[in-house]
Amino acid sequence: MGSAAVALRGTAKRYANGTLAVKGVDLAVGEGDFLSLLGPSGCGKSTLLRIMAGLVPPSEGQVERAPGEIGFVFQEPVLMPWATALKNVALPLELAGLSRREAAARAGEALARVGLDGFGKSYPRALSGGMKMRVSIARALVTRPKLLLMDEPFAALDEITRFKLNNDLLALWEAERFTAVFVTHSVFESVYLSRRIVVMASGPGRIAHDIEVEAGYPRGEEFRTSADYVAQCRRVSAALQDAMSGAGA
Ligand SMILES: Nc1ncnc2c1ncn2[C@@H]1O[C@H](COP(=O)(O)OP(=O)(O)O)[C@@H](O)[C@H]1O
Ligand SMILES: [Mg+2]
Numbered sequence: 001m002g003s004a005a006v007a008l009r010g011t012a013k014r015y016a017n018g019t020l021a022v023k024g025v026d027l028a029v030g031e032g033d034f035l036s037l038l039g040p041s042g043c044g045k046s047t048l049l050r051i052m053a054g055l056v057p058p059s060e061g062q063v064e065r066a067p068g069e070i071g072f073v074f075q076e077p078v079l080m081p082w083a084t085a086l087k088n089v090a091l092p093l094e095l096a097g098l099s100r101r102e103a104a105a106r107a108g109e110a111l112a113r114v115g116l117d118g119f120g121k122s123y124p125r126a127l128s129g130g131m132k133m134r135v136s137i138a139r140a141l142v143t144r145p146k147l148l149l150m151d152e153p154f155a156a157l158d159e160i161t162r163f164k165l166n167n168d169l170l171a172l173w174e175a176e177r178f179t180a181v182f183v184t185h186s187v188f189e190s191v192y193l194s195r196r197i198v199v200m201a202s203g204p205g206r207i208a209h210d211i212e213v214e215a216g217y218p219r220g221e222e223f224r225t226s227a228d229y230v231a232q233c234r235r236v237s238a239a240l241q242d243a244m245s246g247a248g249a
Contacts, residue, residue, distance in 0.1 A: 003030075003031055003066065004028040004029060004030060004031065004064065004066065005029050005030065005031045005032075005065070005066050005147050005179035006028075006029050006052045006063070006064070006065045006066070006147060006179070006181070007027065007028040007029070007062075007063070007064045007065075008025050008026065008027045008028075008048070008051065008052070008058075008061060008062070008063055009026055009061050009062045009063075009064070010024060010025075010026065010060060010061035010062070011024075011025040011026075011027075011048070011051060011058045011060065011061035011062075011063065012024065012025070012058060012059050012060035012061060012204075013044070013047050013051060013056065013058050013059050014059045020204040021044045021047040021204065021205055022044035022047050022048055022051075022204055022205035022206065023204040023205070023206055024206055025048060025061070025206060025207060026207070027048075027198060027207060029052075029179060029181055030179070031066065031146075031179055032177055032178075032179055033179055033180070033195055033196060034170075034173055034179075034180040034182070034193060034194050034195045034196070035179075035180065035181050035182070035194060035195070035197070035198060036181075036182045036183070036184055036189075036190035036193060036194040036196070036197045037049065037181065037182070037183045037184075037198050038184060038185065038186075038187065038190045038197050038198065038199050038200065038236070038240060039185065039199060039200030039201065039202065039208075039240070039243065040185060040202060040240075040244055041185060042202055042205075043200040043202035043205045044200060044202065044204070044206075045151070045152075045183040045185075045200060045205075046151055046183065047205065048200075048205070049072075049149050049151050049181060049183055051063055052065075052147075052181060053070055053072050053149050054070070055072070065147070066146065066147075067146075068145065068146030068147065069143045069144060069145040069146060069147075070145050070146075070147045070148075070149065071140030071141055071143065071145035071147070071148045071149065071178070072140060072148075072149045072150075072151075073133075073136055073137055073148070073149070073150040073151065073153045074136070074151055074153070075152045075153065075155055075156065076156070077124070077129075077132040077133050077135060077136035078136065079124040079132060079135055079136065079139075080124075081123070081124050081125060082123075083123075084120060084121050084122060084123055085111060085116065085120055085121070085122050085123075085124070085127065085135045085138075086104060086107050086108060086111065086120030086121065087107075088124070088135055088139055089107035089110050089111060089135060089138045089139045089142050090103040090104050090107035090142070091139070092139060092142060092143055093106055093107065093142060093143065096143070106142055107120070107138070107142055108120055110138040110139070110141050110142040111134075111135070111138050113138065113141065113172065114134040114135075114137050114138045114141070114168065114172070115134060115168060116131065116134050116135065116138065119131065119135075128161075129156060129157055129158075129161065130157055130161035130164070133153060133154065133157065133165060134165070134168075136153070137153070137169070137172075141172070141176070141178075144176075145178055146178055146179060147179045147181070148173075148178045148179070148180050148181070149181050150180070150181070150182045150183065151183045152183050152185070153165075153182075154166070154189070155184070155186075162189070163224070166189065166192055166193060167220065169193065170193060170217065170218065170219060171218075174217060174218060180193075182194065187236050187237045187240060188233055190236065191213055191229065191232045191233050191236055192219065192223070192224060192229070194213050195212070195213055196210070196211070196212055196213065197209075197210075197211045197213060197236055197239075198210050198211075199236070199239045199240055199243050201243040201244065201246055208239070208242065208243035208246060209239040209240075209242070209243060211235065211236055213232055213236075214232065215228060215232065
């Protein structure tokens, strides 16, 4: 891996109420990598992601980011209910000063890239959970980010939809070569998607294990049902168990 897309050095975050969410985190995410942050609820995954995004300032330590746009996908699609899918995706561009016409054209392309060609005029209420998440991903990708940060984006979806979105996300990553940081508490999802898995422990949140997934891309259903996949899941699961027992959870 070459230079870092984003790097945290000695990062700690204490919230205003006194909670020490993360402490002593050193993490450099290589440009073009697909990294998952894996850990139990409350271990500071969202906090680290928000620090990487610059949405939350760290209390200690440095954040270094390579220049370029950042895309952020939240756990909920957070779409504007009164606006069409196209308008939801176009808004970041309009806010950045593009003309409505140019923004709409690029939003239409982004919708097509996530498999929603022809749904631009639909309102969020008319879309399924998976489709709403696709709109949310299109909105994050419309600015052509170099760094895409995702916070448990598929956690609320049924398994079939989640598998489909996993595959489509990998195809987008392979085509567009952004750096991906993906938060999840699913061992299976992290192994399927990632090249590297950072396992976190809590109390305070910190890095417990840093694991390389030994499988190439493209990955598909063949990988998901392979003995190799199961073996890697077992390895990551053991690391997660270790992190959780170490934390006294
Ligand atoms: N805005 C906040 N104010 C106070 N405490 C917070 C805030 N956000 C998160 N926390 C606390 O920080 C810890 C880590 O939270 P979070 O980063 O959301 O973990 P995760 O995403 O792994 O579930 C938890 O104890 C949580 O309650
Ligand atoms: Mg979270």
